Amino acid sequence: MIIPETQLRRFTQNVFMAMGCSHEHAVLAADVLLKSDLRGIDSHGVARLSGYVRLWEKRRINPTPDIKIVHETATTATIDGDAGLGLVVAPFAMQVAIEKAKTYGSGWVSVRNSNHFGIAGYHALKAVEQDMIGFGMTNASPLVAPTFSNERLLGTNPMCYAFPAGNYPPVIVDMATSAAANGKLEIAQRSGKQVPEGWIQNGQGNATTDPHALKSGGSLLPLGSDREHGSHKGFGLSATVDILSGVLSGAGFGPWVPPFVSFLEPPVNPPGQGIGHFLGAMRVDGFRPAEAFKKDMDIWIERFKGASTIHPDQKVIIPGEPELEAELDRMQNGFPLVDAVVKDLQELAAKLGVETL
Amino acid sequence: MIIPETQLRRFTQNVFMAMGCSHEHAVLAADVLLKSDLRGIDSHGVARLSGYVRLWEKRRINPTPDIKIVHETATTATIDGDAGLGLVVAPFAMQVAIEKAKTYGSGWVSVRNSNHFGIAGYHALKAVEQDMIGFGMTNASPLVAPTFSNERLLGTNPMCYAFPAGNYPPVIVDMATSAAANGKLEIAQRSGKQVPEGWIQNGQGNATTDPHALKSGGSLLPLGSDREHGSHKGFGLSATVDILSGVLSGAGFGPWVPPFVSFLEPPVNPPGQGIGHFLGAMRVDGFRPAEAFKKDMDIWIERFKGASTIHPDQKVIIPGEPELEAELDRMQNGFPLVDAVVKDLQELAAKLGVETL
Numbered sequence: 001m002i003i004p005e006t007q008l009r010r011f012t013q014n015v016f017m018a019m020g021c022s023h024e025h026a027v028l029a030a031d032v033l034l035k036s037d038l039r040g041i042d043s044h045g046v047a048r049l050s051g052y053v054r055l056w057e058k059r060r061i062n063p064t065p066d067i068k069i070v071h072e073t074a075t076t077a078t079i080d081g082d083a084g085l086g087l088v089v090a091p092f093a094m095q096v097a098i099e100k101a102k103t104y105g106s107g108w109v110s111v112r113n114s115n116h117f118g119i120a121g122y123h124a125l126k127a128v129e130q131d132m133i134g135f136g137m138t139n140a141s142p143l144v145a146p147t148f149s150n151e152r153l154l155g156t157n158p159m160c161y162a163f164p165a166g167n168y169p170p171v172i173v174d175m176a177t178s179a180a181a182n183g184k185l186e187i188a189q190r191s192g193k194q195v196p197e198g199w200i201q202n203g204q205g206n207a208t209t210d211p212h213a214l215k216s217g218g219s220l221l222p223l224g225s226d227r228e229h230g231s232h233k234g235f236g237l238s239a240t241v242d243i244l245s246g247v248l249s250g251a252g253f254g255p256w257v258p259p260f261v262s263f264l265e266p267p268v269n270p271p272g273q274g275i276g277h278f279l280g281a282m283r284v285d286g287f288r289p290a291e292a293f294k295k296d297m298d299i300w301i302e303r304f305k306g307a308s309t310i311h312p313d314q315k316v317i318i319p320g321e322p323e324l325e326a327e328l329d330r331m332q333n334g335f336p337l338v339d340a341v342v343k344d345l346q347e348l349a350a351k352l353g354v355e356t357l
Numbered sequence: 358m359i360i361p362e363t364q365l366r367r368f369t370q371n372v373f374m375a376m377g378c379s380h381e382h383a384v385l386a387a388d389v390l391l392k393s394d395l396r397g398i399d400s401h402g403v404a405r406l407s408g409y410v411r412l413w414e415k416r417r418i419n420p421t422p423d424i425k426i427v428h429e430t431a432t433t434a435t436i437d438g439d440a441g442l443g444l445v446v447a448p449f450a451m452q453v454a455i456e457k458a459k460t461y462g463s464g465w466v467s468v469r470n471s472n473h474f475g476i477a478g479y480h481a482l483k484a485v486e487q488d489m490i491g492f493g494m495t496n497a498s499p500l501v502a503p504t505f506s507n508e509r510l511l512g513t514n515p516m517c518y519a520f521p522a523g524n525y526p527p528v529i530v531d532m533a534t535s536a537a538a539n540g541k542l543e544i545a546q547r548s549g550k551q552v553p554e555g556w557i558q559n560g561q562g563n564a565t566t567d568p569h570a571l572k573s574g575g576s577l578l579p580l581g582s583d584r585e586h587g588s589h590k591g592f593g594l595s596a597t598v599d600i601l602s603g604v605l606s607g608a609g610f611g612p613w614v615p616p617f618v619s620f621l622e623p624p625v626n627p628p629g630q631g632i633g634h635f636l637g638a639m640r641v642d643g644f645r646p647a648e649a650f651k652k653d654m655d656i657w658i659e660r661f662k663g664a665s666t667i668h669p670d671q672k673v674i675i676p677g678e679p680e681l682e683a684e685l686d687r688m689q690n691g692f693p694l695v696d697a698v699v700k701d702l703q704e705l706a707a708k709l710g711v712e713t714l
Contacts, residue, residue, distance in 0.1 A: 071643075071644060071645055072462075072643075073461065073462030073463075073640065073643040074431070074432075074460075074461040074462050075431075075432050075461045075462040075463045075643070076462035076463055076639060076640065076643030076644055077643075077644075078644045078645055103431075104430065104431040104432045104461055105429075105430030105431050105432040105433035105465075106430075106432045106433055106463055106465055108462075108463055108639060108643075110644050133601075133605075145664075146661060146664060146673045147673065147674070148666055148667060148668070148671045148672065148673050148674065149664040149665055149666055149667065149673050150665055150666070150667050151664045151665040153660070153661060153664055161593075161597040161601075163600050163604075171596065171600065173590075173593035173594065173596060173597050175587075175589075175590040175593055175594075176590075177590075179581070179586055179587050180586075180587065196585050196586065198585075198586050199586075201667075204667070205667030223580060223581055223587050223590055223591070224536070224580055224581065224586075225582075225586055228553050228555075229536055229537075229553065229555050229556075229581075229582055229586070230532075230536050230537065230580050230581075232532075232674065232676070233532040233533075233534075233580055234580070235676070236518075236530035236532055236676040237530065237532075237594075239528065239530060239661075239676060240518045240530050242657070243520050243528065243654070243657065244490075244518075247520075247650060247653045247654055247657055248490075248641070248644045248645070248650060249644065249645070250645055250649070250653075253653070253657055254657060254660050254661065255660065271653055271656050272653070282433060282465060283430065283433065284605070286428075286429075286430040286432070286433030286434075286465075287428060287433055287434075287435045287467050287605045287606065288428055288435055288605065288606070288607055292607070293604060293605060296604045296607075296610070296628055296629070297600070297604055299628050300599070300600065300604055300610055300611055303510070303611050303612065304503060304510060304596075304611065307502075307503060307506040307508045307510055308506055308507055308508040309505055309506055309507070310505060310506065310507050310561070310562030310563075311505070314505045315505065316503045316504065316505050316506045317504070317505065317589065319589070319592070319593045319596060
């Protein structure tokens with residue numbers, strides 16, 4: 001089913017308002033979710049809307065948070081999200097980082113007591129719009145085992161680095177630090193297909209290609225898949241995200257990050273509050289004139305786009321290119337939602353008394 | 358052959374002084390190189406000493422550089438290394454980052470016109486000593502092909518994140534963004550062994566296990582090894598390092614990073630100067646009291662060290678643990694140098710007229 005952008009946006013705003021969000025917060029939260037669908041990352045868009053609502057029903061999301069800076073220096077800050085939607089807490093935090101960068105060259109904000117913030121790229125792109133380099137990361141509920149372990153201790157903990165360019169679109173590296181994102185596993189589960197070896201292990205820590213292994217004690221593997229191919233590096237990157245987002249802010253970390261799904265209870269006596277994020281912005285012209293940087297970014301992009309290819313029909317993909325292609329397509333042609341998602345959204349509308357899609 | 362630490366240090370200092378370095382620079386450069394050998398990263402230590410000398414002989418390393426800040430804001434700076442040793446340029450840059458962080462909470466320095474800076478961990482650890490979080494990365498001469506390409510366009514481009522802890526040693530993630538570091542390939546080449554599939558490809562871009570494939574047009578693969586296992590993520594990380602180190606500073610980037618080996622000529626008409634680095638420091642107490650952070654770091658470390666294991670004899674390794682073990686051992690027991698390296702160093706001594714090892 002194809003839904004036009006304006007219709008899906010209005011619907012999503014109405015759902016957030018039915019949760020008790022202010023109009024301003026509902027508009028913002030819908031913007032973050034729709035950006036994910038626009039960019040083709042369907043797992044992080046409106047498909048998650050009913051998940052946010054269920055967390056709100058369990059009183060684990062506060063629709064009217066008092067988001068506060070609790071600690072700061074000229075270029076650093078820690079923000080308490082007051083259990084609000086990460087979709088509004090993270091944009092607040094990124095704005096703080098950008099304002100600090102305007103004055104001092106860079107700004108860095110860690111966030112505690114938040115919830116799922118959508119795609120990291122949304123937040124990092126806010127910096128790019130100001131000719132800044134954007135950084136965004138978040139920890140997430142544990143699904144990934146460290147190298148040599150069969151215990152889920154880390155989330156898919158994404159990191160995003162975004163760079164403005166000149167004549168080309170920005171370069172946006174936005175990636176889960178696991179070998180495969182959980183969304184890809186869910187697609188395989190629904191379609192009944194096996195997944196490649198190196199994505200997951202079973203409860204005993206043995207290699208498996210069964211996408212359902214995660215539901216019986218298995219875990220996702222870090223980027224690199226196994227020790228020989230560098231899974232300790234994926235583990236190290238995921239640890240970095242967890243420490244910057246969780247330990248540095250006073251949020252939950254490791255196995256104590258609260259689950260997104262409402263049917264799992266949050267961990268008892270966690271060492272910190274909620275989910276943590278880490279956001280940053282650096283002014284390009286804090287290092288060199290922005291025009292000179294962008295000119296060289298264009299040279300970088302052209303050189304990599306023009307790289308010699310292994311197969312004549314498969315060119316090198318610049319990070320961020322596929323997402324932009326999806327965005328241009330969906331902005332014009334609407335959002336292709338799968339039936340299960342549409343059904344889920346219509347049930348949500350009925351439950352909350354908002355206009356159906 | 359086992360060489361005591363003081364002897365190897367004095368020898369290394371003497372070599373740098375014979376190149377014309379000041380006593381202060383020679384002491385510093387030797388400290389960076391020896392730290393690599395101490396930490397068990399033999400590929401980046403004194404084994405490279407004759408390589409630096411050969412670059413100096415070709416006048417591609419300036420032993421008396423005028424290292425200068427060429428652009429700055431309160432928390433950002435770009436440094437021109439004047440073609441000096443990265444082993445002295447990068448410590449200068451990290452000191453600038455640390456001083457900015459002391460005043461403003463964070464400091465970020467990009468460096469151009471430099472050379473190989475040793476191990477990223479050395480520089481990031483300087484921040485940790487000040488209760489700061491340390492960042493260090495550098496681009497390097499092209500050996501790695503982007504996903505879908507058979508062309509070497511990126512270095513092994515390492516990134517390092519270092520975090521202070523309380524009762525435990527710091528957590529140090531210091532990793533090449535390729536599936537395997539070049540040093541591991543060199544070990545396989547010397548021993549005549551095959552390497553695992555997923556480390557390299559041949560000149561046509563086909564999988565190979567021949568460690569010599571790199572010498573006949575092959576390339577290293579990004580972390581993730583192939584598209585299905587996330588090589589586009591390794592490519593994205595390597596691109597991030599290249600852009601922050603090279604494009605942001607005005608250094609060479611991509612295929613224009615000058616080679617470390619003196620028998621390969623630097624690229625003609627590069628878009629920037631020399632090798633680039635990116636170094637950063639953030640005060641932990643810019644976010645929360647350092648003691649609270651360190652207490653939580655200890656909880657993090659204990660939880661991961663105590664994780665359930667797949668094999669009873671293989672515990673989870675905290676990033677930085679193996680390097681610290683090597684350091685404690687070698688500090689006490691000396692450096693085990695392979696015969697080829699000892700021979701290389703004795704020839705160097707004879708050539709430069711310094712006391713032999």
